Amino acid sequence: MGELLKRVNHPRDLKNFSLPDLEKLAQEIREEIIQTVSRTGGHLASSLGAVELILALHYIFDSPQDRLVWDVGHQTYAHKLLTGRKEEFANLRQLGGMSGFIRRGDSEHDCFSVGHSSTSISAALGIAEAIARKGQAGKVIAVIGDGALTAGMAFEALNQVGHLERNLIVVLNDNDWSIAPSVGAFSSFLSRKMTGSFFLSLRRTLKYYLRKIPVIGETLVAVIRKFEDALKGFITPGILFEALGFYYVGPILGHRMDRLLETFGNVKNWDGPVLVHVCTTKGKGYLPAEKNPEHFHGVGPFAVETGESQEKSKIPSYTEVFGKTLVDLAREDRRIVAITAAMPEGTGLNYFRETFPDRFYDVGIAEQHAVTFAAGLACEGLRPLVAIYSTFLQRAFDQILHDVCFQNLPVVFALDRAGIVGADGPTHHGLFDLSYLRFIPNLVLMAPRDENELRRMLKTAFSLPGPAAIRFPRGKGLGADLEAEIGILPVGKAEILREGSEVCLLAIGSTVPAALKAAEKLEAGDLRVTVVNARFAKPLDRALLEELSRRHRVLVTVEDNVLGGGFGSAVLEELEIMGIRHLKVRRLGIPDEFVEHGPQDRLRSIYGIDANGIVEEVWALLKSAGNVSLSAKDKDLGLG
Secondary structure, three states: OOHHHHOOOOHHHHHHOOHHHHHHHHHHHHHHHHHHHHHHOEOHHHHHHOHHHHHHHHHHOOOOOOEEEEOOOOOOHHHHHHOOOOOHHHHOOOOOOOOOOOOEOOEOOOOOOOOOOOOHHHHHHHHHHHHHHHOOOOOEEEEEEOOHHHOHHHHHHHHHHHHHOOOEEEEEEEOOOOOOHHHHHHHHHHHHHHOOHHHHHHHHHHHHHHHHOOOOHHHHHHHHHHHHHHHHHHHOOHHHHHHOOOEEEEEEEOOOHHHHHHHHHHHOOOOOEEEEEEEOOOOOOOHHHHHOOOOOOOEOOEOOOOOOEOOOOOOOEHHHHHHHHHHHHHHHOOOEEEEEOOOOOOOOOHHHHHHOHHHEEEOOOOHHHHHHHHHHHHHOOOEEEEEEEHHHHHHHHHHHHHHHHOOOOOOEEEEEOOEOOOOOOOOOOEOOHHHHHHOOOOOEEEOOOOHHHHHHHHHHHHHOOOOEEEEOOOOEOOOOOOOOOOOOOOOOOOEEEEOOOEEEEEEOHHHHHHHHHHHHHHHOOOOOEEEEEOOEEEOOOHHHHHHHHHHEEEEEEEEEEEOOOOHHHHHHHHHHHHOOOOOEEEEEEEOOOOOOOOOHHHHHHHOOOOHHHHHHHHHHHHHHHOOOOOOHHHHHOOOO
16 A cells, blocks of 8 residues: 555545645555455456546535535546545455445445446535534535446436526536537636635626616626627537536646646635536556556456456356347347447347448447337337346336337336346346236236347347346356357246255246255255246246145245245246235345345355255255255265
8 A cells, every 4th residue: 555545544534645745645545446356356347547637526515514425436436535434445345345336324424325337426415405404514425437427317417406506516527528629628727716715706796797787787697698608618518517507617627736726726616506517537646447448347357457357257247148149149030230328348239230330239327218219119110138237127017018018019127237246236236027027917028047038038029019027146157068050948837956844945037046956955855845946927837836736745946036026936926816825935135234245155055045955945944844854965965
């Protein structure tokens, strides 16, 4: 850890630093972030790009009295290091360690929890309004990225900010460099000077006296205002934000500490809404991340010297298998088009983009629009696929229900990162999709047990006349053999993988391999177990379920979803409809709580949905039913 960083235990410690000290501290922070993330994984490129910006904000403003509200949280590692958490930073994203995102309650400097994009302006406005109503002191600063600003929610918030005219500073962290350097440098100079106290005083005084001139005073003020707006609009994108009621400042060079300090120092005491446009470089200070910011946006452990991943495996990920299979199917059917919400590489649609660029759509961080856009495409005979992470598709629930399923349109939803995802934690676990999708009419809902079944489900989805959703896990597959000819599954039909008696394990998706391993352990204790791969959460295989209930006294459902309204609940509902009451049922899944961050295998073990957890629950269920008795031998055989 750098010597200057060691001296920072609270943001107020920065007040004694000189400009050269702050610039050196920025480099020390970058080094700390790179070294830590190379071991733990994390959101590297965004955090490297925001170091000077965060330093300047903490230098000028007084957290926690001044509230810093972050968007998503990808860029906040420097914020964590500067707010008394540098010793904990080594355990970033580790089980029991520091969250990779901002969590309200983790620190007095974290005033709002984040994880999903485009929420900062709405939250900051709510905080600013509450502060004003209570008569409290403190500025509120919302930091939002240019990508997050593509979401409709951000513009809804901007619109209300302008309407309420509250004291709120919005910092636009623009790391796309859409403005050429020469124009940016000139505009930065102009905007910095226009924020100075002398200019503001002159501006206000001039307008005051002009208004005193009879007849033509207001006209002259309007002319000056139009000239000022025209000048700024000619060289900056500020005219849009000015129309929404903000005073626009920028673009500012985001790695020039002197310019950041001057600008934030000037706008700190302004009244009304202000938007400060800051241009940064994603991955700044680490060449591999600067060259490939998309890859280093969220990255696993890597070698610092080369940037090469430490996670090497010849087995392809579910995401890769999905992406390449979609390309194969699109070659056969020209109606297939693909849509992503700003995550082509993360969802595997980069393969489709490279092969069929004219059939690929990236709508930005706008999940609601993506779904309804797909519905419009489907209305005219195309076969759209919408690929969005499970946790992010939650944002488009009404559009799925109303615009797609109500009209029974053939839109395919690919839900990557379903189930437990690991180190990204509670805002990113895909533990709710079976619950929030299962009850929607017309929707077919599937989950594959391996990569080959994922391919089958994708082809099956495109063969249907109405909507379908496929949820699949994060990470590497099982190494399953992939069929040369992709088959189509019979809709609503499960498959028996292992025949037994007395106990039936009915699993879905990524929990099926764990159920098979559990059955092997239980068989060592002379307990014959049936294992069923449900494949479909909707519709359920009612005929098979009725048959299983006749042949077994105990049924255990297994899912990587919350238990409330999930797959197990669907099975119970179906049994109730069929009037089956003799069957003893136990549901295994995630209880009514948010799951913290940690390794996927460890979290599955904690929640009892791995092989050992299933064995323990089966034994407990049998014991409660009075079917077996526990002995030392049983424990050795895996029953206890």
